[in-house]
Amino acid sequence: MTTAPVRTASSRTTDDGSSGLHGSFEVLREVEDRVLWLSSAIVHHANRVRPNPSGLKVGGHQASCASMVSIMTTLWFRHLRPQDRVSVKPHASPVLHAINYLQGNLDPAYLPTLREWGGLQSYPSRSKDPDPVDYSTGSVGIGATATIWGAIARRYACDDPGTAAGRQYALVGDAELDEGAIWEAVLDPQVAELGELVWIVDLNRQSLDRVVPDIAADRLQGMFASAGWQVLTLKYGSLLEELFARPGGAELRRRLDAMPNPEYQRLLRCPADELRRRLPGDGSDAAPIAALLEQLDDATLGRALSNLGGHDLAALDDAFTSVDDHRPTVIFAYTVKGYGLPTQGHPQNHSSLLTEAQIEELAARIGADPDSPWDAFPTASPAGRLCAEAGARLHRDPAGSTPPPAVPTDIGRTPTGTATTQAALGRVLLDLTRAAPETARQIVTVSPDVSSSTNLGGWVNKVGVWAPTERVNWFHDDAETLLHWREKPTGQHIELGIAETNLVGLLGELGATWSRWGRPLLPIGVLYDPFVQRALEPWSFGIYAGGQSILVGTPSGVTLAPEGGAHQSITTPSLGIEQPGCTTWEPAFALDTEWTLLAALARLGRPDGGSAYLRLSTRPVDQSLAQVPADPAARERRRRQVVAGAYPLRRAEHPQVTIAAMGAMVTEALTAADRLQQQGIAADVVCVTSPGLLFQALDARSGHGHADTWILDQAFPAARATPLVTVLDGHPHTLAFLANIHQVPLSTLGVTRFGQSGSLEDVYRHHGIDADSIVRAALDLTD
Known part of the structure; x- marks a missing residue:
């Protein structure tokens, strides 16, 4: 493994210390000191000055900020351009706010508000901070990889996907490289082509609790190099480099290179x-090193030991x-870590927080x-002018507000015969290319190597696979090739390797193009439902x-009977209730x-929009069981109910029990209702499509939220309130709240154990969600 060490840039400077890039290093050092002060003072004020009646720890990371000050000062005041974007490591958020303030992009009234209600967030937040933030960070590793997916999303959304429109910087803590998600992303084949990516690793060799004994920097550098990255190393600063050139300097370098991290600290x-x-x-x-040290005064000796490349402005500039x-x-x-503070190292x-005396x-x-x-x-001072010039240089006009394309509510097709909800996904996408081509052109699908097995094959054949440049399809003339992998800049499907975290990372950035670049996309990610929790x-x-x-999990549940417990999802149906900003439909x-x-799709790409999760099945179902109304007004009423969360599928004249079923279990519910009818027990059957929306409606009716409640009256009218059996291919607690609509007796059926392989009948019987179990539960409630 070879890396490219970067030395200092002293040979590139002019007599006044200027590198020819926006001023002198002397002025830049003045700004650096002020950024260090402000970032420390922001945390200090939040913890030691602002009143805190509750006594609850406020927190903040002065030492983590200090290790990044030189890097961020050099980047923001000398190298960033308005088209560039930066993901800042979570604990350095006060440094970002300090820089934004000095450049005129943050009102000083916010500086005392770190971690206060309505103030500066704990970690950089695009949606909640009052000043410019390019990427929300806070979950370790995700902020770094977001720049990869941001680069791909930007290329996809721009007119020339083969050209990078600005760099994507990531300021990464060295401990973040422990996250497996980092390496899943780095190793994706598409990443090696993204020349706009620049990651700066803050190699301070400390974790939360300790000095890491062996940070294995050489191994990490080798991993990046083998993935096709340019690797630059900034180990020592100009003062140490000058000492290394003196007698005894070579010995000093060997000593520092071989020294364990804890000893150095x-x-x-x-x-x-x-x-x-x-x-x-x-x-x-030892002797030549001691002789060299005797030539240095105490202050110079102290500065030399901490003179690392990540704090050398000239070396950073050169890098x-x-x-x-x-x-x-x-x-x-x-x-x-803690460079320039009393707590350094x-x-x-x-x-830790600086004391009053230390501040x-x-x-x-x-x-x-x-x-x-x-x-x-002062405005007229050299440092003031540098700050003003940097702020003007980095000014960005707000992204345009192009509205997303109109999405039809009903394509007009009424399926017949036998079909699966998974196959319906591919069918709808193809129908959109004909019924609403402008809408279809904004759709981009993403999958982790499961396009064909999740019924996206027809869509991929129709729209092609996205790539920055057109690539040869060597199988275009192979008569036995059914899935045509045509890679081109106009393709609308992006295939990643088998790494679900990569898929959802890209999905999130594709879903942010409406606010970042002014182009709303309609991204749909498709993966196997058992692996939704991984993502x-x-x-x-x-x-x-x-x-x-939109995240589509398919196929799902123990309905994947022969696949066994490893591929049978259990808890995913409750995500719609638990995940903010997301609506779930099954x-x-x-x-x-x-x-x-x-x-x-209609909720994507707009300020008042949100995400969705669809849980689909490979169980073939007789579509006539849906009893879709032929009358247009009645059909529209059914559509509104489906979208709102539930609809009555069968109404008895005088119901004695209600069966609320979801997804693949509707067939079992209808069979059970027929058998109950034969025993003289009339049953209503309600098809639940979104437990989350029903829960919101019930919560709003109780005065705890804001949501339309009409769906409760239409799907579960008070006049038809009866004992309730709920059944789904997932954990039964998902639908248990439905009994609270009218305070009725309840029996919940679902999956609470790991599954196992078998026929559909055997697996349903094993988990107690077959027609027999539904009948027994209904009889128990109506006895």
């Missing part, structure tokens, strides 16, 4: 006399200008006023960050699938 805490004793060590290099835009770049910047400084000491050293902590630079956390974070998308029939998918 301990030396940072030593006074000069102890440092002179401990730094040389006891090996053969950013060395980026190769033809492939991704990662810069390993060695830093000191301490193994427990992660969440005053910092203010005196930097030239700040602790009694007036939010002072900006849930990053997808949820994408929703929090403003991404609007349709029973093909037409239900069409109507709910169209409703979900």
Whole structure:
């Protein structure tokens, strides 16, 4: 493995210290000091100055901020362009706010409000912070990989997908590289072509609790290099490099290179006399190192030990200008956690707070006023001019507000014969290309290597696969090839490897193009339902960050009988109740699938929109059981009920029991109702399509929310209130709340155990969700 170490940029500077990029390093160091002060003061005020009647810990990360100050100052004040975007590591949010303030993009009234209601968020948030934030971060690893998916989404949305429109920077904590999601993303084949990616790893070699004994930087660098990334290493700064050139310098370098991380961190805490004793060590290099150290005064010796590349403005400047835009770049910047603070290098400084005495000491050293902590630079001063120039240079006009295309509510098809809801997904997408071509052109589908097995084959054949440049399809003339993999810039399907976190990461960024770039897309991600939980956390974070998308889980449940317990999802039906910003539908029939998918598409790409999750099945169902009304007005009434969460599928003249069924279990519910009728027990059957929407309606009726409640009266009218049996292919608690609509006796049927392989009949019987079990539950309630 070879990396490209970056030295200092002293050879590139002019006599006044200027590099020719927006001012001198002397002025930049003044700004750097002010950013360090402001970021520390923001956290200090939140914890030690602002009243806190509850006594609850407020928190903040002064040391984590300090390790990033040099990197972020160099980037924002010398290299960023308005077309660039930056994902900032979560704990460095005060540094971002300090920079935004100095550049005129944050009202100073917000600086004392970190982690306060309505104030600056704990971590950077696109949707909640008052100042410019490019990426929401906070969940470790997701902020870094978001730049990958943001780059792909931007290329997809722009007119020339082969050209990068601005760099995508990620400021990454070294501990984030422990996350498997990082490497799933880095290794995706498409990533090696994204030259706009620039990751800067804050290599401070500390975690929350300790100094990491072996950060394995060489191994990490090798992993990036083998994935096709340019690897730049900033280990030592200009002062150390100058010392290395002196007699004894080579020995000093060897000593520092071989030194364990905890020993180096301990030396940072030593006074000069102890440092002179401990730094040389006891090996053969000790004497020349000691002789070199004798040439340095105490202050220079202290500065030299902490003079790492991640804090050397000239070295950082040179690294950013060395980026190769033809492939991704990662810069390993060695830093000191807490650099410039009294807590620097301490193994427990992660969440430590400066004392009053320490904050005053910092203010005196930097030239700040602790009694007036939010002072900006005088407008006419060199630092003030640099801040103003940087703010003007990085100004962005707001993204346009192009409305998303109109989505039809009903294509008009009435399915007949036998069909599955999974197959209906592909059918609806193809129907849209004919019935609403403008809408269909904004749809982009994403899957992790399961296009054909989730019934997207026809859609992929129709619209093609997206790629930045057109690629040869070597199987176009193979008569036995049914799925035609035509890769081209106009394709509308993106295929990733088998990594669900990658899929939902891309889905979130495709779902944010309406607010980022002014182009609303309609993204649909399709994956096997058992693996939705694997993808849930990053997808949820994408929703929090403003991404609007549709996630389709298919096939689902123990209805996947022969596949066994490993592929049988249990808890996914309750996601619609539990996931903010998302509506879940589980349709029973093909037409239900069409109507709910169209409703979900209509909510994408708009300020008042949201995401959706559709849970589909591969169980063939007789579509005549849906009893779709032929009258147009009655059909529209049914459609509205389907979209709102439930509809009456069968009404008895004088019901004695109600069976509320969802998805694939509707067939069992109808069979059970027929058998109950033969025993003289009349049963209503209600098809539930969205437990989440029904719960919201019931909650609103109880005065705990805001939602339309009419669906409760139409699906569960008070005049027909009877004992209730609920059944679904999933955990029974999902529908248990339905009994509260009219306070009726309840029996809940569902899946509470891991499944096993078998026939559909055997598996349904095993879990107690077959027609026999429904009949028994109804008899128990009506005895």
